Amino acid sequence: MNKTVQIASLVSIIIPTFNRENLIKETLESILFQSYTNWECIIVDDGSTDNTVEVVREFIKNDSRFSFYNLEHKGVSYARNHALSKIKGEFVQFLDSDDLLHENKIKESLSVLASIHHLKHKIVISNFMMFRDDLVNLEQPFCKLSPEQFTFEKVLYDWDFQFNIPIHCGFFHKSNFENFRFQSELGAKEDWIMWLKIFKNNPEVIFVDLPLAYYRYHEKNMTKDFDHMKSNFFYSFPILKTMLSQNEFEAFLIFLIEKYYQQSRENALQLKKYKHSTSYKTGNKIKQILSKLHLLGLGKWILKKVKK
Numbered sequence: 001m002n003k004t005v006q007i008a009s010l011v012s013i014i015i016p017t018f019n020r021e022n023l024i025k026e027t028l029e030s031i032l033f034q035s036y037t038n039w040e041c042i043i044v045d046d047g048s049t050d051n052t053v054e055v056v057r058e059f060i061k062n063d064s065r066f067s068f069y070n071l072e073h074k075g076v077s078y079a080r081n082h083a084l085s086k087i088k089g090e091f092v093q094f095l096d097s098d099d100l101l102h103e104n105k106i107k108e109s110l111s112v113l114a115s116i117h118h119l120k121h122k123i124v125i126s127n128f129m130m131f132r133d134d135l136v137n138l139e140q141p142f143c144k145l146s147p148e149q150f151t152f153e154k155v156l157y158d159w160d161f162q163f164n165i166p167i168h169c170g171f172f173h174k175s176n177f178e179n180f181r182f183q184s185e186l187g188a189k190e191d192w193i194m195w196l197k198i199f200k201n202n203p204e205v206i207f208v209d210l211p212l213a214y215y216r217y218h219e220k221n222m223t224k225d226f227d228h229m230k231s232n233f234f235y236s237f238p239i240l241k242t243m244l245s246q247n248e249f250e251a252f253l254i255f256l257i258e259k260y261y262q263q264s265r266e267n268a269l270q271l272k273k274y275k276h277s278t279s280y281k282t283g284n285k286i287k288q289i290l291s292k293l294h295l296l297g298l299g300k301w302i303l304k305k306v307k308k
Helices: 003-009 022-030 050-064 075-082 105-113 152-158 192-199 225-241 247-272 280-281 284-293 298-305
Strands: 011-017 039-048 067-073 089-093 121-131 169-173 204-216
Touching: 011 022, 011 075, 022 039, 039 050, 039 075, 050 067, 067 075, 089 105, 105 121, 105 169, 105 204, 121 192, 152 192, 152 247, 192 225, 225 247
Parallel strands: 011 039, 011 089, 039 067, 121 204
Antiparallel strands: 089 169, 121 169
């Protein structure tokens, strides 16, 4: 593919949404304001019960590049899979309905691909920044992405412990999804499985060390509820087992048990240290410590053990 053809390539932007009436307008505006204009945006509503659909329909009415599908509530993976079945573009850009893209996200991603003639299995990954209510006061990301992380082994062992890759940091050639669909049975970690399956094929990754994606900080996505993590992370194991040899799978399980045991002990020691302090009684100090560790939910579970 030559440079002239590639610059004109259609980009398919996939946005699943569920009950985001107060946030999705800003997300869709970040698409509308892209400096690169040859895109289609496929919005899939996962059975919202608020006014999300009405907000989306205003964009559909005013710009034909937006398309919309309203489904029964079956989860984010099912919604993404539905969108993947509808794409017409050469490239795929995912975006969750509470996050945002920098106005040059698509333009910069295509620019680094302009001199590449064989685009199959190519991926561009950019860095990102955090924000809360708006982009006026951006915050540092919860991890700093670097090219050394973009391997199957790193994603397998270091995911959530050292880093993870927000899905909208990626910009994918469509060939990465020829034989791939998100695991609809997973309520979480479906993005981890996606990256693992993609990196299993040894794609060529081009890294753009610019914050071209914005990740919205809120309590739900920045704390680790232990029961939620247990019921989804561990439920991904049957899928993971199909990607690893028996020895690799057993080695990973041993690593994981040791890791969680170490974290549990560290958090238990922190909690015991403040057990009789004023800050312990009010809970403020503990919450502050665990919030920094992104282990608030896990800490609550440990706290019950410490009090016994």
